Amino acid sequence: MRVLGLLVSAGVLVLVALASIAVGAKELSLGEVWHGLFGASGTYGDVVVADRLSRTVLGLLAGAALGLAGAVLQALTRNPLADPGLLGINAGASAAVVTAITFFGVTSLSGYVWFAFLGAAAIGALVWFLGGSRGATPVRLVLAGMAISAALFGYLQAIMILDDAALGRMRFWTVGSLASGSDAAVKQVVPFLLAGSLLALALARPLNAVAMGDDTAKALGANLNRTRGLSMLAATVLCGAATAACGPIMFVGLMVPHVVRSFTGPDLRWILPYAAVLSPVLLLGADVLGRVVARPAEVQVGIVTAILGGPVFIFLVRRRRTAQL
Amino acid sequence: MKSNRAVRLPGGLSFRLDVRALTVVVGLLAAALAASVVLIGTGDFPMSAADVLRTLAGEGNAGQELIVNELRLPRVLVGLLVGASLGLGGALFQSVSRNPLGSPDVLGLGQGATAGALTVIVVFSGTAGQVALGALAGGLLTGFVIYVLAWKRGVHGYRLVLVGIGVSAVVTAVNGYLLTKSDIVDAARAVVWMTGSLSGRDWDQVWPLLALCAVLVPLVLAHSGALRMMEMGDDVAYALGVRVERVRLVLMLSAVLLTASATAAAGPVSFVALTAPQLARRLTRAPGPNLVAAVCMGAALLVTADWISQRAFGADQLPVGVVTGVLGGVYLLWLLVTERRAGRI
Numbered sequence: 001m002r003v004l005g006l007l008v009s010a011g012v013l014v015l016v017a018l019a020s021i022a023v024g025a026k027e028l029s030l031g032e033v034w035h036g037l038f039g040a041s042g043t044y045g046d047v048v049v050a051d052r053l054s055r056t057v058l059g060l061l062a063g064a065a066l067g068l069a070g071a072v073l074q075a076l077t078r079n080p081l082a083d084p085g086l087l088g089i090n091a092g093a094s095a096a097v098v099t100a101i102t103f104f105g106v107t108s109l110s111g112y113v114w115f116a117f118l119g120a121a122a123i124g125a126l127v128w129f130l131g132g133s134r135g136a137t138p139v140r141l142v143l144a145g146m147a148i149s150a151a152l153f154g155y156l157q158a159i160m161i162l163d164d165a166a167l168g169r170m171r172f173w174t175v176g177s178l179a180s181g182s183d184a185a186v187k188q189v190v191p192f193l194l195a196g197s198l199l200a201l202a203l204a205r206p207l208n209a210v211a212m213g214d215d216t217a218k219a220l221g222a223n224l225n226r227t228r229g230l231s232m233l234a235a236t237v238l239c240g241a242a243t244a245a246c247g248p249i250m251f252v253g254l255m256v257p258h259v260v261r262s263f264t265g266p267d268l269r270w271i272l273p274y275a276a277v278l279s280p281v282l283l284l285g286a287d288v289l290g291r292v293v294a295r296p297a298e299v300q301v302g303i304v305t306a307i308l309g310g311p312v313f314i315f316l317v318r319r320r321r322t323a324q325l
Numbered sequence: 326m327k328s329n330r331a332v333r334l335p336g337g338l339s340f341r342l343d344v345r346a347l348t349v350v351v352g353l354l355a356a357a358l359a360a361s362v363v364l365i366g367t368g369d370f371p372m373s374a375a376d377v378l379r380t381l382a383g384e385g386n387a388g389q390e391l392i393v394n395e396l397r398l399p400r401v402l403v404g405l406l407v408g409a410s411l412g413l414g415g416a417l418f419q420s421v422s423r424n425p426l427g428s429p430d431v432l433g434l435g436q437g438a439t440a441g442a443l444t445v446i447v448v449f450s451g452t453a454g455q456v457a458l459g460a461l462a463g464g465l466l467t468g469f470v471i472y473v474l475a476w477k478r479g480v481h482g483y484r485l486v487l488v489g490i491g492v493s494a495v496v497t498a499v500n501g502y503l504l505t506k507s508d509i510v511d512a513a514r515a516v517v518w519m520t521g522s523l524s525g526r527d528w529d530q531v532w533p534l535l536a537l538c539a540v541l542v543p544l545v546l547a548h549s550g551a552l553r554m555m556e557m558g559d560d561v562a563y564a565l566g567v568r569v570e571r572v573r574l575v576l577m578l579s580a581v582l583l584t585a586s587a588t589a590a591a592g593p594v595s596f597v598a599l600t601a602p603q604l605a606r607r608l609t610r611a612p613g614p615n616l617v618a619a620v621c622m623g624a625a626l627l628v629t630a631d632w633i634s635q636r637a638f639g640a641d642q643l644p645v646g647v648v649t650g651v652l653g654g655v656y657l658l659w660l661l662v663t664e665r666r667a668g669r670i
Contacts, residue, residue, distance in 0.1 A: 140661060147657030150596060154650030157520045158643050167516055168509055175501035251494045306498035314474055314491040317484055
């Protein structure tokens with residue numbers, strides 16, 4: 001049953017990805033998409049397909065990354081409200097980008113990528129260190145993450161108030177968009193996204209043990225410190241790379257694992273694959289919709305995800321007792 | 326010194342007096358007032374504390390009277406009232422949702438008020454008064470929507486937080502959209518507002534806030550006994566004779582009103598609502614919601630933060646919200662270190 005569900009979800013994902021290539025300011029038929037993907041010969045349609053392909057790939061991988069990072073963090077902190085923002089990763093990336101704009105004069109989207117990624121990684125490491133590194137517990141990690149985020153957002157707002165140029169760019173960056181999906185930017189982050197996803201999927205069994213509580217996990221022979229360290233690493237790489245490429249897209253990482261848990265139950269061996277498939281469905285679907293509603297302009301994907309996802313999330317919260325961790 | 330004493334009155338009445346909590350409340354009040362006097366003396370025209378007190382008593386010269394009574398006193402009063410409202414609102418939300426993170430910031434009330442204010446700034450380019458009204462309307466509407474959506478044969482704490490997070494996400498997205506659609510002048514104004522600022526507040530903001538606090542603070546305190554019962558769980562409270570849903574509705578409504586009007590006056594100042602109740606609780610070491618201590622702590626925190634922002638960055642360079650954000654971070658780090666040393670986490 002769960003296998004069938006996963007196959008159906010994957011099928012939906014393929015359809016959404018095709019739609020993401022076909023829909024936009026220039027409409028393409030499915031035939032043209034096919035031609036562009038598998039027999040490109042330099043027609044106008046082929047160029048459009050190639051252009052939208054990198055954006056779609058970015059949406060697929062970043063979506064999967066956000067979903068996986070959210071699921072891993074919720075299991076790690078044993079808190080169903082955990083999302084990548086909780087550990088300070090978004091704040092780290094945002095602070096690094098605003099620093100790049102104001103003090104280093106970086107203006108291109110692909111120039112932000114490395115700053116954002118380094119910022120996210122540095123803050124991830126700092127939170128891990130402050131949280132007690134080898135002795136880290138969920139509460140310590142969350143507290144450290146919130147503390148760092150609070151201070152960094154103060155810094156971010158101070159810069160945005162003092163420097164109009166930074167404000168002008170940051171207000172577009174912070175909503176989160178796939179439009180930066182140029183070839184160069186995508187190529188920079190794809191290896192990180194792939195490696196992080198594999199690591200996260202491999203953590204399903206150890207995290208299942210951690211979910212039962214520290215004592216039980218130890219009694220079962222799980223290596224808590226290693227699992228926690230690797231989970232932090234996976235979440236930081238995934239979320240840092242996704243944020244670097246698209247800006248801080250909130251809510252996908254919080255909502256999708258929640259939704260998934262309501263029909264898979266608490267087993268991470270099912271939650272993680274489902275999250276990896278359904279998160280990009282949400283992200284790419286929102287991106288397609290954002291291109292359609294305000295033609296020929298577009299609404300950024302971060303905005304559409306939240307406006308679509310919020311009501312769905314509230315509906316789920318109301319409909320049933322959400323599956324507890 | 327014993328921290329709890331039973332006081333018996335003639336006629337068989339008795340009540341419990343928590344000496345430590347009382348000391349903390351008096352100490353915090355004194356700290357808030359002292360910080361206010363220092364803050365009134367701070368600015369381009371510095372005044373000593375003695376001068377400030379003399380002017381407040383009506384014995385200063387004309388220049389001092391103008392600066393103190395017309396310019397700086399209303400600003401400080403707004404700071405005190407906003408801090409007190411946020412502290413009380415935060416304590417109520419945390420107690421009702423039984424979650425130390427259940428502050429109005431997390432539930433999306435601040436975001437809702439911001440959406441109202443941003444709509445006025447970006448779409449209508451309204452005046453400061455209209456922005457405040459927009460923020461009030463946005464905050465109240467968001468509170469109403471959250472309560473209605475979380476209602477299902479009663480409002481459960483956990484569901485309230487989750488629904489709040491969902492609503493907050495939607496409203497945050499709307500805010501981001503409004504910011505990307507605005508021109509840069511409006512955007513700059515919006516960002517200052519969103520950080521939370523006390524600059525340029527006058528008597529027009531003081532009176533409505535004061536009236537609201539004068540009604541709501543006693544109303545909330547009258548329900549604090551019931552709230553303390555409810556922290557033990559709805560069923561226990563019900564068995565003890567508390568009309569749970571009615572009390573919760575009254576307290577939530579008060580919390581929403583307090584938070585929304587504080588936000589309308591000063592913008593969504595971060596972290597005061599989250600930290601004030603927690604700090605108060607740690608100082609009094611008393612169980613229960615600690616409402617009075619949270620009120621005093623909020624007022625003291627906000628005025629102190631405003632003084633720090635004036636001293637550290639110069640008059641009105643950076644708004645108070647920047648300082649409360651950084652202070653919030655420092656508080657959480659301190660919490661992390663002390664709790665770890667005590668072996669509690």
